[in-house]
Amino acid sequence: MIRSQKFWIAVCAVIFAVSVIACVIILTRPHGSKVIIKQDGRVVMTLDLDRESDRTVEFVYEGRKNVLEIKNGGVRMLSADCPDHVCVHTGWLRSGIPIVCLPNKLTVEFADSEEDAVAR
Amino acid sequence: MFERGSEMKKLLCIFAAAITFLFTGCASEPAKRSFFAMDTYITVTAYGDNAENAVKDSEQLVLSLEKLWSVTYPESEISKINTANGKAVKVSEKTAEIISFSKNMNAYTGGSLDISVYPLVKEWGFTGDSFHVPAQEKISELLSRVDAQSISVNENTVTLKKDMMIDLGAVAKGYACDLLAEQLKNSGVKSAIIDLGGNIRTVGKKTDGSLWKVGLRSPESDDLFGTLTLGEGAVATSGGYERYFEADGKRYCHIIDPETGCPAESGLLSVSVISPEGKLSDALSTALFVCGADKARELWKKLGGFDYIAVTDKHEVLVTSGAADVFELDVSCSDWKVTVVV
DSSP states (O other): OHHHHHHHHHHHHHHHHHHHHHHHHHHHOOOOOEEEEEETTEEEEEEETTTOOSEEEEEEETTEEEEEEEETTEEEEEEESSSSOHHHHTOSOBTTBOEEETTTTEEEEESSOSSSEEEO | OHHHHHHHHHHHHHHHHHHHHHHHHHHHOOEEEEEEETTEEEEEEEESTTHHHHHHHHHHHHHHHHHHHOSSSTTSHHHHHHTSTTOOEEOOHHHHHHHHHHHHHHHHTTTSOOGGGHHHHHHTTTTSSOOOOOOHHHHHHHHTTOOGGGOEEETTEEEOOTTOOOOOTTTHHHHHHHHHHHHHHHTTOOEEEEEETTEEEEESOOTTSOOEEEEEEOSSSSSEEEEEEESSOEEEEEESSSSEEEETTEEEESOBOTTTSSBOOSSEEEEEEEESOHHHHHHHHHHHHHHOHHHHHHHHHHHOSOEEEEEETTSEEEEETTTTTTEEEOGGGTTSEEEEEO
16 A cells, blocks of 8 residues: 555656656747748758858749858848848848748748747 | 545646646647748747647638739739729628728728728839839829729629729738637637737737737837737737838838828838737728828827837837837837827
């Protein structure tokens, strides 16, 4: 009897401990510097801005080109050969405001955000 | 006796552990879906049991709305209305509803919102890739065709006068947010946030019962100038900082003032409207951006049912009294002056 009781207490304690640890990990996970770049819905590149060296990266879509600049731990669209340049006007990437090039179906956004959304 | 008590303890123990376990599940796994539609980038994030299916259905719904309302898709209901040459066109209930709503908003805002301004939007090049400043005669000629009040919506038919054209750009995203929110709720989702190209619509509160934190994009930098804390509702922003072109050193934004036929120059850099409905927030953000600070205040007093946060070209932030408690200025803009509008 006593032994079985101990067994159950131990089982519960383990489940409880695992849950608490998972909670702590999930809730305190740092708002990272991980950037996800997608083209046409597919992830084409991920960046960890804490570790990237300064450079430019080109993305070509149906013959049209976007040039992404990575500099001093930031990232922005340097140029795009679409007419509206909304992605260039968006400026440096910040959490909650994705850089979007509609004609070339390119998106650049942080994996995590401090805000739930940004009205813009 | 002893045995029953221990059974109880066992059960309680398992129950407590299971609940804790469930909490970790809740905190970690929203269903999130991002896609391109309606000329923008959309992200729907939902929490709860059926969330995964619900966000998939969200994409389908938006794609179906795009087919109804796109001005570039020749088979859309809007294209049919625009090419009907004065004849009545049979449309879906949703299309009739949004056109009728837009017509009412045109009256309420004293003409600051007008969906029939589309020929001018086109002439300035904002629909395609040939931005240019049109000649004044051309502007005057096109302006004479702008007349939202002449649009006739009868049951499920819509009729425009010849040479008139409409475009739902100023209201469609907001209305789509409302339809998405409704569909998510019907699927059993109690907590969700929709980002339809910067038009934000929330469903319920966050899963932990706290309020949503919605940032407001600065019209002057890449950053935010403030944040809002919100329960269920809708926020839409209109500004001239993303879609614009420059000619002869002057910046022309994509929002056309239906009075002048030219890009709006009201002294406001951006206007964010908070209301219970996406379509109302969307329509009013455009209207207030066009009409400027003084008239915005008048409309707010007259119509009610919404609040706004406007940034002027002198870096003054105008916050209506109903939004003052939920708005917080970002530290990076601490030199901006906040004025509560009463």
